[in-house]
Amino acid sequence: MSIGNRHSIARWYYYITPLFILLDYMLGINVRVNVLDSTPLYKNLYYGFCILCGVGMYIAPRYSTIVALSESTINFMMTILGLFLPYVQHLYTDDVLSADWEVAGALGIERIVNLVLAGSVAIFVFRQSIRTIGETFGYTKTTSNHSQQSDAD
Numbered sequence: 001m002s003i004g005n006r007h008s009i010a011r012w013y014y015y016i017t018p019l020f021i022l023l024d025y026m027l028g029i030n031v032r033v034n035v036l037d038s039t040p041l042y043k044n045l046y047y048g049f050c051i052l053c054g055v056g057m058y059i060a061p062r063y064s065t066i067v068a069l070s071e072s073t074i075n076f077m078m079t080i081l082g083l084f085l086p087y088v089q090h091l092y093t094d095d096v097l098s099a100d101w102e103v104a105g106a107l108g109i110e111r112i113v114n115l116v117l118a119g120s121v122a123i124f125v126f127r128q129s130i131r132t133i134g135e136t137f138g139y140t141k142t143t144s145n146h147s148q149q150s151d152a153d
Contacts, residue, residue, distance in 0.1 A: 010068040010125045011061070014054030021047050033075065034114040035082030065129040072122035079115045 020032040024047075032050070036043035053071050057064040 008064070008128070010121060010128065011057050011064055013121050014050060014057055014068065017047065017050045017054055029110065031110055031113040031117060034110045035078050065125055065132055068121065068125040069129055072118050072125060075118040076115070076122050079111065079118055083111055083115065
């Protein structure tokens with residue numbers, strides 16, 4: 001296994017999960033699972049899941065793209081739902097103008113950072129998994145360019 005394979009950005013995202021936990025509980029800065037702040041049990045379970053993902057990536061690095069893609073997609077979807085469900089719920093009230101619009105505070109900086117972080121990792125891992133699948137099945141750019149040249153001849 002190459003050093004770049006062992007130490008990719010996606011793996012480090014999970015390896016530093018204890019740092020995210022310390023930021024959350026010591027400084028009150030939650031940028032990893034901000035949507036679960038109102039449910040501490042689920043937040044702690046999710047942090048445990050992220051730590052297990054990091055351990056699994058360290059033990060079996062060949063499955064790291066699958067693990068990272070699954071977890072970051074779950075986190076991204078939870079963040080999207082956490083951001084937009086309060087707005088959608090207020091759209092279906094009888095009188096929208098007199099509705100309690102305290103949900104406007106739901107779009108805080110921590111939630112935006114969480115959304116960008118989870119979305120970036122999901123996109124990065126998705127692109128990395130496509131490349132890995134391409135290499136597994138023998139597709140590379142040099143092979144593609146060579147076959148295009150032979151087709152033109």
